[in-house]
Amino acid sequence: MHEFRYGGEMITEPSYLAEQSEERTHNILTGGVDYELTSDDNQTTFAVYVAGQNTDRKHFTGISPDDEAGKLEYNSNPPYGTSKNYTYQVGSQLNHTLYDFIQGINVLTFGAEYVVDDVFDEIKTYNYLTDQNSRNFGTFIQSDWAVTKKATLLTGVRADKHNFVDNMIFNPRVSFLQLRVSWSTGFRAPQAFDADMHIAFAGGGIQTIQLADDLKEERSQSWTASLNWDKPTEKHIVGFTLEGFYTKLKDAFILEEVATDEAGNSIMQKQNGGTSNVMGATLELRANYNRTLQAETGITLQKSMYDKAVQWSEELPGET
16 A cells, blocks of 8 residues: 655645645555364364564654744754554464353364564654564463353453563453453553654644653453343334443553653653543444334443543643
8 A cells, every 4th residue: 555645734845845744655565364274073163364564654744943044954954754664463263162061052262373563763853763673472262151042151361471561461351241241351561552653733843752761551451231122023123232331441551741842842751640440331222114214323421530630731730
């Protein structure tokens, strides 16, 4: 895929001659292959897969200074940047069905995968550099037990070893599918993501993001519960889904303004901000008449709060 994007003052000259502009040119190559084997009795399947992506990006983000001396210096060294990013993933998965389990049918799943992500992103004019190589090895086991025709118990655990995290991380999950009640855990490694490599405009200058030296992984615990109800008749079906969700984040990632450079540009730092909570509920309504007319609607109410105030700007008080 080849992509070109431009935004800002519309001119026919190079981007740095605009009063304010952004320019992105991407060349992306991506692909993948997988292979699956199934036993003669369809009781066991084994799959292996590999996928990868390589991205070359040339980019520009800048605001032309107002004074002539600053503009002359800016034009002699405009803030063009380059990015190189490659990602690849290899893995395998084994599924085995036990038809005569204690009660009902149980599908056991075993798997492992290895993911590598390498990023080099640099804008010399802004003294900005992200040079990162992250690697994660994960293995998992899962039991999908259909206890009865209406009740399913899903349990599993995944173990991950990330090169930016000292210890192996275990993430269990449990889900009971009758009223659809589930609990799961997760994590995000203390690495730079796409959003952290974005150069934004702010306050007449630019805004960059850096990672705190002591940044550690963000951990999460999530609970969900939902109820489905449908009432069919000869001509129509009406129903609803009611779901509640709650996620607690420990050492949640936050952005706080920590400094301003000599050019007046803002520096945001990604830090661990304590605990945060995301909670809410969703209601979906649906109706179908004689398979010719269907209507669906829904509403979600959500609340997200930090336990400690986050100071997005040095000039404004923190908010939760």
